[in-house]
Amino acid sequence: MMNMPSNTAPLKILHTEAAKGFGGQEIYIYRHMLAMRERGHDVSLLCQPGARLGTVAREAGFTVHDLKMGGLLRLVRGIWSVRRLVRRHGFDVVNTTSRRDSLIAAAGARLGRTPLVVRSRHLMSPVNSLLTYTGLPHRVMTVSSFVKQLLVARGVDDRHVGIVPPIAVPPEWSKIDCEDPWQCVQDTRAEVRRELGFADDQIVVGCVAVLREPKGHVDLLRAIGPLCRQHPNLHLVIVGDGQPVMGRLEALRSELGVAAQVHLLGYRHGACRLMAGFDIFALATHKEAAGTVFLEAAHVGVPVVATRVGGVPEMVLEGSNAILAPLGDQAALTQALQTLVDDSAQRRRMGRAGWEWMRSAQRFTPSGHTEATEHYYHQWLKELGHGQR
Numbered sequence: 001m002m003n004m005p006s007n008t009a010p011l012k013i014l015h016t017e018a019a020k021g022f023g024g025q026e027i028y029i030y031r032h033m034l035a036m037r038e039r040g041h042d043v044s045l046l047c048q049p050g051a052r053l054g055t056v057a058r059e060a061g062f063t064v065h066d067l068k069m070g071g072l073l074r075l076v077r078g079i080w081s082v083r084r085l086v087r088r089h090g091f092d093v094v095n096t097t098s099r100r101d102s103l104i105a106a107a108g109a110r111l112g113r114t115p116l117v118v119r120s121r122h123l124m125s126p127v128n129s130l131l132t133y134t135g136l137p138h139r140v141m142t143v144s145s146f147v148k149q150l151l152v153a154r155g156v157d158d159r160h161v162g163i164v165p166p167i168a169v170p171p172e173w174s175k176i177d178c179e180d181p182w183q184c185v186q187d188t189r190a191e192v193r194r195e196l197g198f199a200d201d202q203i204v205v206g207c208v209a210v211l212r213e214p215k216g217h218v219d220l221l222r223a224i225g226p227l228c229r230q231h232p233n234l235h236l237v238i239v240g241d242g243q244p245v246m247g248r249l250e251a252l253r254s255e256l257g258v259a260a261q262v263h264l265l266g267y268r269h270g271a272c273r274l275m276a277g278f279d280i281f282a283l284a285t286h287k288e289a290a291g292t293v294f295l296e297a298a299h300v301g302v303p304v305v306a307t308r309v310g311g312v313p314e315m316v317l318e319g320s321n322a323i324l325a326p327l328g329d330q331a332a333l334t335q336a337l338q339t340l341v342d343d344s345a346q347r348r349r350m351g352r353a354g355w356e357w358m359r360s361a362q363r364f365t366p367s368g369h370t371e372a373t374e375h376y377y378h379q380w381l382k383e384l385g386h387g388q389r
Contacts, residue, residue, distance in 0.1 A: 011092045012042045018100035022052035025122045031167040035366035069100045082108025106136035115386045124289040124310045127154045139380045143290040144311030162376035168295030168364040192277030206278035208271045211242030216284030223333040225256040241267040276300040291315045298354030305336045321354030
């Protein structure tokens with residue numbers, strides 16, 4: 001367990017989430033909970049019965065409280081249930097995430113007189129209601145400067161918003177003692193390519209993301225199609241599942257005449273390890289609050305091609321380990337890909353640059369993440385009259 005700073009005390013924290021799936025937002029919460037517990041804080045979770053996050057958290061030894069959410073009656077009952085829960089456990093902080101759990105848990109926590117109620121924001125979609133950002137929570141935490149500016153433009157007080165980027169966890173296999181860590185990455189790259197059936201002279205552009213329209217898989221395939229026809233040794237590997245996008249990709253690769261060079265792998269466990277086998281990581285996302293996957297690509301020494309949207313520029317070093325193209329500009333995206341497809345030396349330079357950045361970028365580490373979170377929690381508690389915890 002990490003040692004707590006001498007001037008702070010462990011906090012008792014309840015995180016809440018209404019979603020039942022396990023996407024980027026839930027992964028962020030889970031990694032955050034692990035890091036905060038390792039730091040010495042007492043961390044619990046409130047979620048819906050059957051939520052995947054709840055299952056994973058229980059398996060990791062966290063206390064998980066179940067509460068059904070959705071509908072007016074459950075909203076009213078839930079508020080009073082949370083009020084009783086926070087009074088019984090004496091939480092210092094209740095940190096809500098989605099709209100539904102924020103309406104219930106923030107209201108219940110305020111009624112239960114929890115010292116600090118925080119609303120987290122991991123998305124860049126428009127804010128429809130300010131109630132769960134200004135009326136119920138005391139403060140707001142988000143993942144990037146871009147999202148903070150969206151909230152401020154919508155009416156949230158700039159002084160009440162903190163930024164804590166996502167945690168970029170190094171791959172498990174990279175933690176093994178190795179005299180030459182960069183060579184370990186290259187050895188893993190060779191292993192993965194053998195497993196996937198790619199030869200050394202083949203160029204692999206890879207994408208890891210759930211198959212949803214805003215992730216831009218169709219845009220990526222259209223942009224790389226002409227390059228595949230020019231370069232028989234160029235391949236696109238897409239890891240992720242989801243209909244109807246999968247069906248569209250299957251039809252489009254045939255329409256473009258590149259079916260043999262476009263590999264749709266579906267969901268794969270250990271996708272981060274698969275990324276080590278790519279020559280280029282590409283994601284033509286339409287919107288992204290932050291994008292942990294870009295940090296994961298950097299961790300395995302793979303250069304990035306992406307769209308310049310949302311918080312993406314904050315997750316890469318443009319011109320160093322990444323080339324960004326304007327959203328909706330297929331020609332620019334094709335050119336960005338071609339720049340790296342045509343130049344193996346530049347691919348290696350940019351991949352190495354990203355890898356070295358991840359080894360020195362403290363703010364994306366578990367310790368950097370927890371230090372930033374603690375800073376905001378304690379600052380906000382003090383501002384609200386509860387002193388240094």
